[in-house]
Amino acid sequence: GAGVSQSPRYKVAKRGQDVALRCDPISGHVSLFWYQQALGQGPEFLTYFQNEAQLDKSGLPSDRFFAERPEGSVSTLKIQRTQQEDSAVYLCASSPAVNTYGYTFGSGTRLTVV
Amino acid sequence: AQTVTQSQPEMSVQEAETVTLSCTYDTSENNYYLFWYKQPPSRQMILVIRQEAYKQQNATENRFSVNFQKAAKSFSLKISDSQLGDTAMYFCAYIMDSNYQLIWGAGTxxxxxx
Known part of the structure; x- marks a missing residue:
């Protein structure tokens, strides 16, 4: 696609519910990143994929968070048993490789846990 | 550890005026890259400008320019002839050479x- 596409745009979940957030990166982009952005804050790194390999998941805040990219394109971030502190915007970014030219971001999914 | 600090939570100027956003960072690395990203209400992070630390010349992109002071670890963004469409959150970000994690400021x- 022309850009990084994320869905849903908004998600309201009841506490304890599982959610799945989707990221469709730019076609051919090898690297894919997930970031969490709390209200009024800068993004915080969650995880990094190179093709289908998850090379870094050090930013995932708990074992309730799980990300996958099984075919090296679309990625899903899953949050199990959501808590109120999980409320945030989840941003996905991709790039042709690991590079220092800046990444292309999607418009994010705003998750609200009630 | 690398950190990025934006000391101005909010700024307001009249259309057509010039405005400067401040950013300082802390690193012991010699090779790195700095970015300014714009995040409008649509939430998509848009790359505004990029600076390579080993280049002394300040980067410019149309109405956007930076004042990069490597010794002072300062990286300010100047927006000339500001337009209504420039209204947004602006984030300063840093990435170490041969790394992939963007380190973000809190935004202005x-x-x-x-």
């Missing part, structure tokens, strides 16, 4: 008044 909310 810029409001352009008609």
């Amino acid at each position: 909310k810029l409001i352009i008044k008609p």
Whole structure:
């Protein structure tokens, strides 16, 4: 696609519910990143994929968070048993490789846990 | 550890005026890259400008320019002839050479008044 596409745009979940957030990166982009952005804050790194390999998941805040990219394109971030502190915007970014030219971001999914 | 600091939570200027957003960072690395990203209400992070630390010349992109002071670890963004569409959150970010994790500041909310 022309850009990084994320869905849903908004998600309201009841506490304890599982959610799945989707990221469709730019076609051919090898690297894919997930970031969490709390209200009024800068993004915080969650995880990094190179093709289908998850090379870094050090930013995932708990074992309730799980990300996958099984075919090296679309990625899903899953949050199990959501808590109120999980409320945030989840941003996905991709790039042709690991590079220092800046990444292309999607418009994010705003998750609200009630 | 690398950190990025944006000391201005919010700024407001009249349309057509010039505005400067501040950013300082802390690193012991010699080779790195700095970015300014714009995040409008649509939430998509848009790359505004990029600076390579080993280049002394300040980067410019149309109405956007930076003042990069490597010794002082300062990286300010100047927006000339500001427009209503410049209203957004602006984030300063840093990445170490041969790394992939962007380190972000907390952002500055810029409001352009008609």
